[in-house]
Amino acid sequence: MQDYFEPAPPAPENGGESLTAEQAIANLRGDDLGLRYYAAWWLGRFRVREPAAVDALLAALEDESDRTDDGGYPLRRNAARALGKLGDQRSVPALIWCLDSSDYYVREAAAQSLEMLNATASVPVLMQMLAGGVEAAVRVPGKPHLAQPYNAVIEALGTLHATEAISLIQPFLEHPVKRVQYSTARAMYQLTGQSIYAERLIQALRGDELQLRRSALMDLGAIGYLPAAEAIAETLAENSLKLIALKGILEHQLGSNPTQPPSLSDHAIQVMAVMDSLL
CATH class of the missing domain: 1.25.10.10 (Leucine-rich Repeat Variant)
Known part of the structure; x- marks a missing residue:
């Protein structure tokens, strides 16, 4: 991606x-x-x-x-x-x-x-980058970016299963920048498994800005959230991006055990059918 x-x-x-x-x-x-x-x-x-x-x-x-x-x-x-x-x-x-x-x-x-x-050794330093919370996560004067690359930091902590960072990450759900909110919802789903966070990303697929819809697509693909498959297919965005997101969901359904052939569960077949509809 x-x-x-x-x-x-x-x-x-x-x-x-x-x-x-x-x-x-x-x-x-x-x-x-x-x-x-x-x-x-x-x-x-x-x-x-x-x-x-x-x-x-x-x-x-x-x-x-x-x-x-x-x-x-x-x-x-x-x-x-x-x-x-x-x-x-x-x-x-x-x-x-x-x-x-x-x-x-x-x-x-x-x-x-x-x-x-998958560098878990980086978790303590990544957590330090969230110091100060949302109040410190403001734009740098004269620069087009925030004080830290919060999207990348929060997404990394989610992928690295850094549950010790939940209390630092969760407040960013209220950050004024929507892309940061999406990264936070993505990480919170990965760290807690609670669907409420993934559902926030599905809701974002109906937003007005194309770039934000694209971001939500990628986030849903990254977390492999199966209930998002139909909503992804219906999103007003490029089919190429929708297929990338659906591929992420399919990979989660197939699993990643290299010693066993992938299992085509009913859920995996469902995602493949949605992908076929976009081709």
């Missing part, structure tokens, strides 16, 4: 379009900032799980040369995103370190990647 919302950066004119893994790793270690930025994205996009790729991306997390005018670290952002996709647990300590970055988008990417890596 993350890939859908993460458009590819433009390929550099001097050698970005037709890379091999070896070339991408070499570019990431080179001096050309454009090639380095693209290589970090490319290694994640194509899941290059070679140790040398992980090593190069870990080194890029400490890069000081690629800076924006306001002090951001574009290369570090791409490296942090890529490391989550490569699945190497060696990345966890460095990504936890990134949660303290001065760059909001590095912190966001690190939280998302730690969620992907």
Whole structure:
């Protein structure tokens, strides 16, 4: 799902379009900032799980040369995103370190990647990022974002089954930003199993803003909430996104035990029928 919302950066004119893994790793270690930025994205996009790729991306997390005018670290952002996709647990300590970055988008990417890596060691630091509660979760003056990447932090805590964080997460159901409310409802369902939180996301599918309906679709797919299948199919949004959300629900129904073949329960067949109706 993350890939859908993460458009590819433009390929550099001097050698970005037709890379091999070896070339991408070499570019990431080179001096050309454009090639380095693209290589970090490319290694994640194509899941290059070679140790040398992980090593190069870990080194890029400490890069000081690629800076924006306001002090951001574009290369570090791409490296942090890529490391989550490569699945190497060696990345966890460095990504936890990134949660303290001065760059909001590095912190966001690190939280998302730690969620992907199922890094339970990151839970205490993620919980610290919710310190101050909703009152502190305000927009930074002159910036287009809140004080912390609350969506990513709360979603990570939900996926990591951090039940000890429930008291910190629950107040964000009343946050003025609806997307934060949705992330909170998603996490609260994962942490408590109470359908009232998932039903809030179903209600969000009927909202006026397309982007918010898209967000609710992705959240329902992430939690695999079966009663949402029909509502997802009827949502005013792209069929491609509805199918992604339904795929998430189907995967929850099939289970994830690699030693056993998937079982086509009546519920799984029901979801597949809904998906067929959208094709």
